[in-house]
Amino acid sequence: MTFIVSPPPTISLQQLNKPNSNSTKEEWIFSSLKSPKTPTQLKTLHAQIIKTGLTQNDLVFGQLFLCCSISDSMNYAGQVFDKIPHPKLFFYNAMIKGYSINGAHNEAVRLYSLMRLSSVTCDSFTFPVVLRSASSLKRIGVGEELHGLVVKTGFVERLILQTALIDMYCSCGLSDRGRAVFDRVVERDVICWNTMVSGYVKCGELGKAEELFGEMPVRNVSSWNTLVDMFCKSGDIVTARRLFDGMPDKDVISWNAMISGYAKIGDYQASRELFDAMPIRNVVSWNVMLTCYVNNRKFLEALELFRAMQVSDIKPNEVTVVAVLPACAHLGALDLGQWVHAYIDRNRIKMDLYVNTALIDMYGKCGSVEDAQVVFDNAVVKDTFMFSTMIEVLAMHGKPEEAFQLFSYMENVSIMPNDVTFVGLLKACSHGGMVDIGVKYFKMMRNKFRLIPKVEHYGCMVDLFGRAGRLEEAHELIKSMPMEPHPIVWGTLLSACRIHGNVKLAEEIAICLLELEPENCANYVLLSNIYSKAGRWEEVGKLRNIMKEKGVVKKPGCSSIEVNNGVNEFLAGDRAHPQCKEIYKTLNEVVKRLKVEGYNPCTSSALHDTDLDEKEQSLIYHSEKLALAFGLLSTDNKTPIRIVKNLRVCEDCHIFMKMVSKYYNRQLIIRDCSRFHHFSNGSCSCSGYW
């Protein structure tokens, strides 16, 4: 391998266009290649290049590769490149740069290695691009090799390369070596300083970063931004804000960094204040604000903001839809989710791994396994996250066999499962009552995949044993856990006691559980249900007094239903809905009708020991029943009614929904806090396991 010591000769456009018969054509092709093209347009242009004999023209042919990179068609570029017998330096550079621009750093480094094996030599154009990729991939080996070449070729005096080297070393966690390069730089510009400061940040050496920031002879907005972001990320929001307020100039990035700082500590109101106050917003600003709402479970606010974004002049991108889809998923807003999906198609938003996974999750959580499956099948690239999500969706919908099959498929295509994959598999088992298979997977994760079971996996196993009525085994498993059992694990067992009416064990568990989580209402409710099922009203009363003493309030049941793209929320006994009167009228009619068919309110689901009538009243106005009534009166017979509830569906509502599905001939799809219930013709897909 030889090295070019002097800068390579460059061909100017004037030279390229020196008069000949093809010059106008060349010029036209060259300039067409400067803007993004559709795959068909690319093919046509490629054909024209071949026809005009321009394949020997570095600049034009190289531009084809660069055009592919801005057209999201690096696959096509790769196909063309692979057919070239002896690619020239210019083509390598264009391809490597294309991969790098598209974030395909692995491909960039792969091609660089290929180039090194060929007789083509790198030039000053190659180095910074590959260094950037090595930096992103934290490939110190590649980076060191490049450093050696840069020194050998004498390019090391160039500031751009020195800066790239500093960044590469710091990204690989070697701030000292980055600093060594930095110290040798004779004339540093702001970018060089900034790179070193942010290099220290990357390496977690915040003190050194701050110190170097102090030494800077000149600072620009980016320098300040780095520091503001650094304090935001380290949780020191006060210092960040002080710097932010003291900045001589602010740009969008400064505002975005500060907003995301508040988002991280959960202060979505402060985030929103800044968002409203900022002079100019870009996509990132909207995305930060959206994810801020979603991370703080303000899903309705997120959707509202997304609507506001539609009327702004900022176009949503991949990140936007990945922020909005979980909001749809949580609220069960299938219509809006579908709308977002259509929006993605219409606006050619790139369907990357994130977008596809978010879509699968959204369809799953909104009750449409079929659509989730279609997105999954159509996804060209699939990773562990996507498989885990799909397995989880199948589990949630009570399709254990399909979940297991998908796992086998995953093994066949050599995608490594992770701990979350196994949570999905174990959930599939417990929702299907398949204890032995669950035990098999639980052992497999350790033995075959070297994954150490976490509390979550033990929780699944306790659930699995517990639901199947093997309460003692579940209890033993908790006692044998290598880690401290999380209250959730005890709660799971308590819930199993409720299903199987085991008051004795329930009391034993409740003693420690109520001590661990004295403020969690769910535990009191569970225990109370267990007592009332056994007819032990004195204990129910005692429990109610304890709750009153400790100030524990029952978390209100809340159900939502989406009609005409609007999400309607109902609390138990809620009278806030504008169509309240009609809703209650419909509900009372339904109850009357079902009573004729033999419906008998199952009062053990009611929390309080009140008289029967009152108990019945409180059951009738459970939030999911209100949502159902609203659904019945605002949709036609053929539309499935989809309801999302924040708590578990109670026994009474479960029976009630079964009957509605039969006597009103309606398909009801209800999501509770842990799974789906598909009701049709008097039966439910959960077959009693919930």
Add this chain to the structure above:
DNA sequence: ATAGGGTTAG
């Protein structure tokens, strides 16, 4: 150089 993204036990 600097801001934003997907799965997880009751």
